[in-house]
Amino acid sequence: MQDKPIGIFDSGLGGLTAVKEIVKMMPNEDIVYFGDTRRAPYGDKNREIITKYTIQILSFLKQHNIKFALAACGTISSVVEFSDLQFDIPIIGVLTSACTAALSKTQNKRIGVIATPATIKSGAYKNKILSLMPGATVYQQACPMFAPLIESGFVLSDRNLILKYAEKYLSPFKNLNIDTLVLGCTHYSIIKDIIQMVLGEKIYLIDSGKESAKFIFGQLRDRRLLSEKKSPGECRLFVSNDKHRFLETANDFLKKDVSENTHVVNIDSWS
Numbered sequence: 569m570q571d572k573p574i575g576i577f578d579s580g581l582g583g584l585t586a587v588k589e590i591v592k593m594m595p596n597e598d599i600v601y602f603g604d605t606r607r608a609p610y611g612d613k614n615r616e617i618i619t620k621y622t623i624q625i626l627s628f629l630k631q632h633n634i635k636f637a638l639a640a641c642g643t644i645s646s647v648v649e650f651s652d653l654q655f656d657i658p659i660i661g662v663l664t665s666a667c668t669a670a671l672s673k674t675q676n677k678r679i680g681v682i683a684t685p686a687t688i689k690s691g692a693y694k695n696k697i698l699s700l701m702p703g704a705t706v707y708q709q710a711c712p713m714f715a716p717l718i719e720s721g722f723v724l725s726d727r728n729l730i731l732k733y734a735e736k737y738l739s740p741f742k743n744l745n746i747d748t749l750v751l752g753c754t755h756y757s758i759i760k761d762i763i764q765m766v767l768g769e770k771i772y773l774i775d776s777g778k779e780s781a782k783f784i785f786g787q788l789r790d791r792r793l794l795s796e797k798k799s800p801g802e803c804r805l806f807v808s809n810d811k812h813r814f815l816e817t818a819n820d821f822l823k824k825d826v827s828e829n830t831h832v833v834n835i836d837s838w839s
Contacts, residue, residue, distance in 0.1 A: 683710065
């Protein structure tokens with residue numbers, strides 16, 4: 569059981585932020601990753617559609633005999649009830665670990681959250697933070713263009729366009745005296761340097777991909793599911809659309825060529 573792979577999934581590229589951190593923390597773990605590049609972004613879709621997609625993806629990942637599943641997507645984590653899906657593997661999202669990290673970092677209890685429109689509409693991050701720290705003040709901002717721009721490769725081709733949207737979305741926070749900002753979509757970690765530049769160094773950014781990797785380590789350790797292999801783990805990547813655009817950003821972000829380990833799958837054939 570220990571040597572089975574970890575399953576990680578996202579609407580597209582964003583979950584690679586969790587993959588990168590897991591490889592650093594648990595280099596002997598095998599990983600199976602699925603990015604739903606054809607149907608991304610999820611942030612403009614309703615709960616029923618997102619739940620349907622999640623079930624399809626988990627059905628696919630289960631065929632790879634995974635021991636644990638991470639929904640490395642803030643939107644999925646916010647709107648899908650994993651306990652209702654009836655899969656016989658542990659499934660977690662990125663929400664709880666990110667909110668817990670934000671509470672450990674804030675000094676003035678004034679916290680910002682940026683995420684997709686669906687995530688902000690759900691109120692999941694705000695509600696979670698307030699349930700853990702009732703005295704906190706939480707400000708939310710939807711950033712509808714961030715994920716599509718990252719998926720489309722603008723991180724490499726036109727960072728000035730991303731900077732333009734960052735200044736638009738983040739400017740309200742400058743007058744709200746927040747000291748902590750939750751990146752409620754794992755895509756946003758890929759442009760963390762731009763977000764930090766716009767907000768300034770005094771605001772601490774919570775990287776949901778990184779925090780979920782820490783949480784998974786603890787879960788696997790506590791369940792005695794950490795790999796006992798001595799050799800480096802294998803990372804297999806699957807996408808639902810032409811992989812070339814995915815690879816342009818993935819190779820740059822991961823600082824390695826993952827072309828040979830990346831494959832296209834027809835996710836519609838799973839249910």
